[in-house]
Amino acid sequence: xxxxxxxxxxxxxxxxxxxxxxxxxxxxxxxxxxxxxxxxxxxxxxxxxxxxxxxxxxxxxxxxxxxxxxxxxxxxxxxxxxxxxxxxxxxxxxxxxxxxx
Ligand code: FES
Numbered sequence: 001x002x003x004x005x006x007x008x009x010x011x012x013x014x015x016x017x018x019x020x021x022x023x024x025x026x027x028x029x030x031x032x033x034x035x036x037x038x039x040x041x042x043x044x045x046x047x048x049x050x051x052x053x054x055x056x057x058x059x060x061x062x063x064x065x066x067x068x069x070x071x072x073x074x075x076x077x078x079x080x081x082x083x084x085x086x087x088x089x090x091x092x093x094x095x096x097x098x099x100x101x
Contacts, residue, residue, distance in 0.1 A: 018088040035081035035092065036062060036069050047071050047081060047094045071095075 018031045022044065029038040036059045039047065046056040047069055059069040062082045069081040072093040081092075 018086050018090070020086060020088075020090040020092060022092045023094055029086045031086050031088065033086050035071070035073070035079075035084040035086060035090075038086055039071075039081060039092075039094075044094065049095060 016030055018029050020027050020029055020035075020038070022039065022042065027038060027042050039045075040059065045058040047059065048057050048071065049055065050057055057068045059082055060066040061068070064080050064083045067080065070078050071081050072095075073079040073081075073084060074091050
């Protein structure tokens, strides 16, 4: 995790914390974390539905290979959450049964 010291021109609290919106719900997160880590820590294991079967899908490999963690980030569908770093104000949409679309 990267942190800038207040002496270097940053606020320790401001550089470590970010607030993102997940399906319209605010979630606090460390800025250097991956989106998958933040979603799983928030209890969101199901991120999308299989397009043919509707089966719930979630992160599997954690390294950008399986595509099971695809979500929409800031309007960009098909974003792999495991390869995406948190940025303040990020808007995330998950899709799937019982999830917001
Ligand atoms: S968890 Fe496999 S691509 Fe993200």
